[in-house]
Amino acid sequence: MSERPAINLRQISAQCGFSTCTVSRVLSGRAREFRITEETEQRILKVAQESGYRPNYLAHSLNTGRTNTIGLLLANRVDSYLGSLLEGVEARLRGTPNRMVVATCENDPELQRQELEAFAYRRVDGILLYPLARPQTATRPTRTASPATTCPTIIIGRRAARQTDEVMLNDAQAGQEAARRAVQSGARRFVVLTNRTDCSSDQARVEGFCAEIRRAGFPAKSVQIIYGDALPNRLLNTPAVFAVNSGLLLRLLTECKPTATAAPYRISIGEIEARDLLPVPVDTLAIPGRELGVQAADLLLWRLDHADEPIQRRTVSFFYPAL
Secondary structure, three states, rough: OOOOOOOOOOHHHHHHHOOOHHHHHHHOOOOOOOOHHHHHHHHHHHHHHOOOOOOOOOHHHHHOOOOHHHHEEEOOOOHHHHHHHHHHHHHHHOOOEEEEHHHHHHHHOOHHHHHHHHHHHHHOOOOOOOOOOOOOOOOOOOOOOOOOOOOOOOOOOOOOOOOOEEEOOOOHHHHHHHHHHHHHHHHOEEEEEEEOOHHHHHHHHHHHHHHHHOOOOOOOOHHEEEEEEOOOHHHHHOOOEOOOOOOHHHHHHHHOOOOOOOOEEEEEEEOOOHHOOOOOEEEOOOOOOHHHHHHHHHHHHHHHHOOOOOOOOOEEEEOOOOE
């Protein structure tokens, strides 16, 4: 099957009657930035599609100084939460000339450094970073400038030492909702299961839970905080257990081996696949990971065109249907 001969911007300009500059801006996904009307944009896109136009990204990169490549670095393995975050990033980039390079670093600082350097080698235009959850005993490292960290970076999901644009979840809101559900279960004593890490999202979830328990009229001593590296079997008899993430709740169920006769209320933040197959009922709060990814990618695209604007911070709220 023979291929159509390549068509260039000048030929599209001649066919649709707009300048090559306008055509270039539309085909590079920047019509809104230059206030090009939707009618003009659609006309140019229609002509380009019908003509079989394919952009020359190498030439575009030489002209603009951009590679149209976005680095997405995830500290943890890709589970359902981070998978939905990735989907959100991809959804926001769709229809633009930008594409992703994705890497994970197993919560390892050295691997994170290596992946950031790899992004720099690829000359990505910007980075979306879901950062490490450091041990509480670790000191914050001194950040030095490098080719990777000097390009626009958006921190996602949990705060890092670096001062830059960020998109966070309203984790305190999730903790409050978990507490409301635990109180509605009839419990009067509560255990919070969390990680022994310097993780802003975990901390906010714990703080939100404890604040809501106090607001409901319970004394501070009614809440016990236990870390995931020490799971006593007596947790099985606690009236309500709140885990800051679903991994911790699954670990509790695996290590303590509850039976169907034990009936405390258990809730975690983050969905559990096939939770109906668990030996005991659990409640979960879904994380809006996709919206988090959409907002992070959107903020990075904005930052690429507004390098001198002040740092931006966005918050993504959880949504809970009426009980």
